[in-house]
Amino acid sequence: MTATRILVLNSGSSSVKYQLIDMADHSRLATGLAERIGEDTSTLTHRPPAGGEPRERRGRLADHDAALKAVAEELAADGLGLDSPELAAIGHRVVHGGLKFTEPTLIDEVVLKEVERLVPVAPLHNPANITGIRTAQRLRPDLPQIAVFDTAFHSTMPEHAARYAIDVKTADEHRVRRYGFHGTSHAYVSRKTAELLGKDPAETNVIVLHLGNGASASAVRGGRCVDTSMGLTPLEGLVMGTRSGDIDPAVVFHLGRVAGMSMDEVDELLNKRSGMAGLCGENDMREIRRRVEEGDAAATLAFEIYIHRLKKYIGAYYAVLGTVDAVVFTAGVGENAAPVREAAVEGLAELGLAVDGELNAAGGREPRLISPRDARVKVAVVPTDEELEIAEQTYALVTGG
Ligand SMILES: Nc1ncnc2c1ncn2[C@@H]1O[C@H](COP(=O)(O)OP(=O)(O)O)[C@@H](O)[C@H]1O
Ligand SMILES: CC(=O)OP(=O)(O)O
Ligand SMILES: [Mg+2]
DSSP states (O other), X not given: OOOOEEEEEEEOSSOEEEEEEETTTTEEEEEEEEESTTSTXXXXXXXXXXXSOOEEEESOOOSHHHHHHHHHHHHHHTTOOTXXXXXXXXXXXXXXXXXXXXXXXXXXXXHHHHHHHTGGGSTTTHHHHHHHHHHHHHHOTTSOEEEEXXXXXXXXXXXXXHOOSSOHHHHHHTTOSOOOSXXXXXXXXXXXXXXXXXXXXXXXXXXXXXXXXXXEEEEEETTEEEEESOOSSXXXXXXXXXXXXXXXXXXXXXXXXXXXXXXXXXXXXHHHSOHHHHHHSOOOHHHHHHHHHTTOHHHHHHHHHHHHHHHHHHHHXXXXXXXXXXXXEEHHHHHHOHHHHHHHHTTOGGGTOOOOHHHHHOOOSSOEEOSOTTOSSEEEEOOOOHHHHHHHHHHHHHHTX
């Protein structure tokens, strides 16, 4: 029997998303999500193979190790346990790969050490990724474990986009530069967008707006990233669920010197108590929109700030690319929040950008255009599929394909 199944683990700061995919036909044998890890209200939602009812487990999952063990139990209950000989490999999303990792990589102790060394520049993500890998290694020590890095797609960015305008020697010594994140999603979505437009990716320019809890924009020219909004860490750029995105770096000195905050306190403020949560006490766009509809002033201002930042990046990347074939929305907010898409391109008719109200309001899981039929620049919604992309890269590596 050939092993054709890949388990993909996407371990986030407080969640684990997973999918078991059969690469023979791309069928999803199981998918699931463990949320609020570390809290008393953890939940694990497991979706078994087609036709089966989703199952939910409630109750504390103390850490990522506990969460993954629960995931393994759920898979086993469907006869899809990690001991299955049909499992070819486990693919892990790893957020920060630094300068070293620009390709999918077979994980060994040297690789893990490097991922560990990068924890300070991905403090919400790399620790969870490492725990995911270690637990998976313990459960199946004989199986290849492959890391697919969020930073990889951005590694070909031109130097003028990747470098910050700071002293070169200091920057080089400490590897301070723009790495960019969500690369697996930006790569997948930009390729799918070219397909949707019926164009060769090598001749297509797109602005990808990946709007989830973490959010980032990228400018993709002919299939290559030429700029992206996240930087040394996933803190820079757009306004996010709990992260500030762009601020004057002197805010950090000011909070240290004048407000007496420690480095760790400022770090925690900007990563966990900022963004939409900091502005209006809520990071879920569904709830924010509900409050905006009710006339809530804090939620309305937070929404306006979110959109204002998004517009600035659309304008900036339009200028970077020169000609744009499509602006594409993806991830939880981008795929589902029609008001965000409408507001982001409002007033940009001079740039050839507009959405059609009806097309924008229609739902669906398929890639689709939402701009008016004759639009010069297309606006699209393309659901991301980081897990499938990770599974494909993992399978290609282990099968030598
Ligand atoms: N129907 C919806 N309308 C608006 N926002 C939504 C909707 N569904 C999901 N979201 C948003 O998507 C976010 C999660 O996106 P996702 O891409 O899964 O993020 P992450 O991978 O960072 O956890 C949630 O915070 C929520 O605000
Ligand atoms: C890099 C990053 O911000 O990832 P996420 O959106 O999953 O938090
Ligand atoms: Mg995500």
